[in-house]
Amino acid sequence: xxxxxxxxxxxxxxxxxxxxxxxxxxxxxxxxxxxxxxxxxxxxxxxxxxxxxxxxxxxxxxxxxxxxxxxxxxxxxxxxxxxxxxxxxxxxxxxxxxxxxxxxxxxxxxxxxxxxxxxxxxxxxxxxxxxxxxxxxxxxxxxxxxxxxxxxxxxxxxxxxxxxxxxxxxxxxxxxxxxxxxxxxxxxxxxxxxxxxxxxxxxxxxxxxxxxxxxxxxxxxxxx
Numbered sequence: 460x461x462x463x464x465x466x467x468x469x470x471x472x473x474x475x476x477x478x479x480x481x482x483x484x485x486x487x488x489x490x491x492x493x494x495x496x497x498x499x500x501x502x503x504x505x506x507x508x509x510x511x512x513x514x515x516x517x518x519x520x521x522x523x524x525x526x527x528x529x530x531x532x533x534x535x536x537x538x539x540x541x542x543x544x545x546x547x548x549x550x551x552x553x554x555x556x557x558x559x560x561x562x563x564x565x566x567x568x569x570x571x572x573x574x575x576x577x578x579x580x581x582x583x584x585x586x587x588x589x590x591x592x593x594x595x596x597x598x599x600x601x602x603x604x605x606x607x608x609x610x611x612x613x614x615x616x617x618x619x620x621x622x623x624x625x626x627x628x629x630x631x632x633x634x635x636x637x638x639x640x641x642x643x644x645x646x647x648x649x650x651x652x653x654x655x656x657x658x659x660x661x662x663x664x665x666x667x668x669x670x671x672x673x674x675x676x677x678x679x680x681x682x683x
Contacts, residue, residue, distance in 0.1 A: 509651055646662050
């Protein structure tokens with residue numbers, strides 16, 4: 460009778476260990492699924508990292524080549540950097556993003572005295588007009604309004620007027636309207652970013668208010 464009890468106790472002990480092991484594995488698997496779900500539910504880390512690097516590089520360039528407006532530009536860009544870093548934390552982004560070193564500007568050579576005067580006056584070329592329009596107050600346009608409540612700032616990219624986006628694919632046509640001055644611009648998405656839309660320097664210059672580097676009251680429309 461005692462032998463049966465001992466055998467049963469050993470069997471029960473092994474059963475309890477198996478059940479405990481199965482329960483622990485299930486809990487571990489659930490924790491992994493939860494952590495994975497939180498990470499994948501966030502924004503695209505590649506787009507956020509690109510936007511962060513663009514803004515850090517812009518700040519680095521302003522510090523390396525300052526002018527009268529550099530302090531204001533840096534302050535506005537730092538606010539954007541702080542916002543992007545908050546979103547990277549929520550998205551679970553862990554890459555160490557650094558600014559791209561600004562190019563060293565070669566000193567401008569003094570003009571030589573042997574330069575010949577041009578025989579003809581240089582022809583003035585008229586730049587192609589950008590699609591900047593004055594939008595009537597309260598009515599940005601006729602496209603599909605997207606990303607309601609989003610602010611718009613610079614991506615720090617040079618070149619012809621264009622946009623970057625983490626919401627719309629490259630080639631999408633967007634119209635951005637600044638309700639504070641009723642100016643709007645129509646651009647195509649040329650590069651990815653971590654925001655609904657960022658305007659490059661040339662595009663932002665067309666719609667910004669003087670001295671401001673963030674459009675707080677913006678209407679974004681998808682028109683193509």
